[in-house]
Amino acid sequence: MKNQLLCLLISAIVSVTTVQAQTLFTYGKHVVEKDEFLKAFKKNNNGQKADQAAYRNYLDLYIRYKLKVQAAYDLRIDTLPSQRSELESFRNQVSGNYMYDEATLHMLVKEAEANSSKDIRLSHIYIPYTGNDTAEAFRLVTMAASQLKNGRSFEAVATELSRDPSVKVNKGDIGWISSFTLPYALEKIAYGTPLNQNSPVFRGRGAYHIFRPTAERPAAGTVQVAQILLEIPADADRKQTDSVSRFADSLYRELLNGADFGKLAYRHSADNSSYQNNGILPAFRPGTYAPEFEDQAFVLKQEDAISKPFQTSQGFHIIRRLKAAEMVAGSGQEISLPGILEKVKEDERGQLAHEAVIEKVKKLTGFRVLAFDPKAIEANTKLAMINGEPVMGMEYLQYKTGTGEGTEQFFKMKLLEEYRNRLEKYEPEFADQLKEFRDGNMLFEVMQRNVWEKASADEEGLKKFYAQHAGRYRWKENVKTVIFTGTDSATTYRFHQLITKDPAAWRSLTESMNGAIQADSGRFETDQLPVTYHQKPEKGMVTEPVRVANDLGFVFMYIIETLPGKDIRSFEEARGFVLNDYQEKLEEEWVGALRKQYPVTVNQSVLKSLNR
Structure with missing residues (x-):
């Protein structure tokens, strides 16, 4: 009976252990848990259906990734100065995001968006x-x-x-x-x-x-104007004011007759901040300048519209509207203001989100105040505990002596110093980001050493690989052609007329354009050409200019020769394809060696449980 109970107990323990054991695979002495794999799969599967086939496909990629990264660690690539420097730079960049409480920041951004409407x-x-x-x-x-x-x-x-x-x-x-x-x-x-x-x-x-x-x-958004300011002395009498007013009217008439606003501003404007810049002021929103000035600026609705002279406490102004940026509607009734998150962080609002982080850090670090007595400070008494470590009074004295407010600021500084220096400990998401960046950087370096540079430098290996697989590298239907590119339609069409009359003189004609037309001659497969034409390419054809997407200008071609395809590319013609295939060969050989160095064992039962 006892033996039966003992067997049942052992069976139960083994069962529980089996359920809790979530090791998906091992490589050498290293372990990858189910949760780690699932997190990576969800991040990188690009919406792929999460079924057993998808898991198995990704598992092979993930094993290869882990083997390569482990090889990098074993080579101590993480100790290279360049790796450490890039990791530290990334750490400093990302850790700043954790100095603001996300929930508080989100609330403040929403409030700012509402106000900005x-x-x-x-x-x-x-x-x-x-x-x-x-x-x-x-x-x-x-x-x-x-x-x-x-x-x-x-x-x-x-x-x-x-x-x-x-x-x-x-x-x-x-x-x-x-x-x-x-x-x-x-x-x-x-x-x-x-x-x-x-x-x-x-x-x-x-x-x-x-x-x-x-x-x-x-919301009126922002507006940018240029101004001519004719200053009125503070003690000016009516006669002086009328004289400045008449001069402002004369400048206004000159502007209506086509005078250059910038030149008049340079000669006559009393605004020292703008007269040397054609009178141009920085773009501004309502509330930046005096109301009487802003009212005139925002009432101008057309670009280059010029106001009649108007008076403020500074003097007489004439302004010219340059451009405006209206508020852009976002989702629902919200307003999307460019850079609003940065504005919130830089504003007093940002301090509120910053203070919320300090309160969170107090809990994370087990912060406790032990004394605020100035006499205790002078006696170098322990003032507080942060993460179980004392913060000494002498440290505070080196920072600032005096009030309890200074003491509080000192402790905030020490709290944030502790939090930022050991952010990986307090923020698992940050730790994951840092590890992902470090591993990615190391992977790039180890691939560079073992595959990319090795293949590029092995000219003999490349030629041998080409000789063994030359049949792979055949031309599809292709043409020998010259591709002409111009930045504007007028120049391109004028040049097109010259080429149409004498295509064989394309070199000298291109040189005569002084760089306005670029020519690229070579052999191209028809599906690689920059534009698609309905007619089939023919020898001697000069195609019509076509505007290319992504604002690359206007393109047309002179077809020198058409070739049917199927013939084998020379080594130089196939070099890019050969290099890519040779790199894949070296990578497979390297991964094979890594599998022997770090034997891989997959827990099939855990793998099958992934999509349950």
């Missing part, structure tokens, strides 16, 4: 303060909020209480804004406040703010 006309009450002395500013902003609540108009409150220097002119109306033109905290309030309602008081860095959105429109 519209522009908002905004009024603003701005009350600054200095340092921590907020008492007077708080009194004023509280008064402003109270007056608005009691029904006084935003314009009146802003005119009286806002400390924005431009409020005397704009009455608090700061014009149209778009996403990314205000600091993120202010943008969030502006876009989050309902139209024609007042926002709550917001305390920002150095000022209190109250906003009121007064209008909205579909």
Whole structure:
């Protein structure tokens, strides 16, 4: 009875072990698990149906891959300076993606896309303060909020209480804004406040703010203009202003009569940032410049349209519209803004995603604070534990002494240093990326040594291989021809007329074009020709010019001779094909040797279980 129970127990253990054992194949002393193979198959099968035949086909490719990479490791190719340098470069490039929390970043990008779909006309009450002395500013902003609540108009409150220097002119109306033109905290309030309602008081860095959105429109996108600025002195009287105005009108008439805008800007514009560049300003979105300037820029709808002279606090402007980039509709009702992810990372939003990573890293590393006492810091007491290792007070003193805020920043720095330096430990996906890159680089190097360079350098081997297999390398139907390529239609058609009259003089005629026409003579199989014609090629034919796809210009051919095919290519004519086949031969021989060096054993039961 005991023996029976013992046998049943052993059988059960063996059964469980068999179920848990997921080794798909071994090569030498190395093991490949089922999960590793399936992950590689899913990544590389290009939508192929996952059945037993597909698994078996891919298994052979994967075994060959593992054998070659192992050979590279055994040759210590991973220790080469070039390999280490490229791996480190890749690591630095990819690890940056992990410095932002993906979920937070996704949310911020979606919010930015939504905000970027519209522009908002905004009024603003701005009350600054200095340092921590907020008492007077708080009194004023509280008064402003109270007056608005009691029904006084935003314009009146802003005119009286806002400390924005431009409020005397704009009455608090700061014009149209778009996403990314205000600091993120202010943008969030502006876009989050309902139209024609007042926002709550917001305390920002150095000022209190109250906003009121007064209008909205579909996003205007970006516009680029050139300008001529005629400056008006700050103390100018009416006579001086009228004189500048008349001069602006005279320049405007010159422009209408065909004068060069760039030359006039160079001679007369007072804008030091643009007059030497034909008056051209960088492309901008709403909220970049003063409202009265932007209104004129965005109202011009046609490229090269020129505005009448208009006045701002700077002087009189004449602007010429250059180009505009409208917002492009994405999926659904979203807006796809080029570079929006990069903008989010560079913006204050990026810091939010960065802070979310720090919170995640605290959990991953088992971060604990042991002390924040400045006296303890001076005594070099352990301040915290990161990944079981102490962070010492003296390290902090070398970074910054003083406040608890400095201590917190120091710990954040140490946390991210630990996370980035050992990212493979904390992020399995990153570890997989790094291994895949390293193995791929090593595979390229070992293939270069054992196959590609070896074949290219073995001239005797290539000729011997060609002699043994010359029958493989036969011409299909082919032509001896000259292929002419021109970059523009006018030049190509003019040259085509010359060739049609005297095809035999094609060399001298091509030389006379001073590089405007390129000629390539040779023997080509008809299915290799750059264009397909309905008529069959005939000796002496000059084909009609045809525009080639991918903007390669215009092409036509002069057919010198037609050949039926079937004859064997010479070694030089077949060299490319011979080299490719010879490389395949060397690779098969090498893989055969590797199979002897690392004997392969496939677990058939696990293989059969792959598509269950």
